[in-house]
Amino acid sequence: MSQDNLRFYNMLVRLVQNNRLFEERAAVKKVWEKDGNILFDFYFYRNHKSYIFDAHYVRNLTDLTNEKLYKTPQIFFEEYLKENRSETTSEKKNVIIDKKIFEPLDIDIVIMRFMSACEENMTTVKEQIIYDYICRKIPETGGLSRQYIAAYLSEVRPNEDDFYQALNLIVKKSPEEAEELVRETVKICQSDGQLHYNEKLYLAELLQILRQNGVTSSVGI
Numbered sequence: 001m002s003q004d005n006l007r008f009y010n011m012l013v014r015l016v017q018n019n020r021l022f023e024e025r026a027a028v029k030k031v032w033e034k035d036g037n038i039l040f041d042f043y044f045y046r047n048h049k050s051y052i053f054d055a056h057y058v059r060n061l062t063d064l065t066n067e068k069l070y071k072t073p074q075i076f077f078e079e080y081l082k083e084n085r086s087e088t089t090s091e092k093k094n095v096i097i098d099k100k101i102f103e104p105l106d107i108d109i110v111i112m113r114f115m116s117a118c119e120e121n122m123t124t125v126k127e128q129i130i131y132d133y134i135c136r137k138i139p140e141t142g143g144l145s146r147q148y149i150a151a152y153l154s155e156v157r158p159n160e161d162d163f164y165q166a167l168n169l170i171v172k173k174s175p176e177e178a179e180e181l182v183r184e185t186v187k188i189c190q191s192d193g194q195l196h197y198n199e200k201l202y203l204a205e206l207l208q209i210l211r212q213n214g215v216t217s218s219v220g221i
Helices: 073-092 099-117 124-137 139-143 146-155 160-172 175-189 197-212
Strands: 011-017 020-034 037-044 049-054 058-063 068-070
Touching: 020 073, 037 073, 058 073, 068 073, 099 124, 099 139, 099 146, 099 160, 099 175, 099 197, 124 139, 124 146, 124 175, 160 197, 175 197
Parallel strands: none
Antiparallel strands: 011 020, 011 058, 020 037, 037 049, 058 068
């Protein structure tokens, strides 16, 4: 899948083919207009392949991240264009903010970043999950472009020792904060449709540390 930044990475797409309606979980890589037709470039997680569809075959789309339903592909296309214009405007502002803004999430970012790359398959989807988490937990990052945060994350390359050091510090978190971190980390690992061996191994370590400190996660893996 393209490494371009994706806003719409967690979508449920309803498609019509041969008079049959079916659903696919997908990322929307790109949407554009050509000769009066709207075209979608979808990346399907089920088979890890990209396909281009004419909007006539798209019934509707749901953003599973915020449960927003786009009743028609035209409505989604308008939203997509608005997102792109907004991001372009933000980039032109050239906002420069000290990276210390990320310090409250140092532990979280090390754990999530390590887990996202432990199988050497870092993807835009995983990066987007971390980006959304940072923006949700630190509202001040809302003025930063996705490219800025992506550049910051690319510099965070924790090794196994860094991961275990972060696990030892996770006890500083409240049970609710720890639970949220686990949920997002599991989401990262499952973003390609499966849990790989190393992901299972390190997730088990994370859950064990929490259990030792009286935190039982409700995340089932």
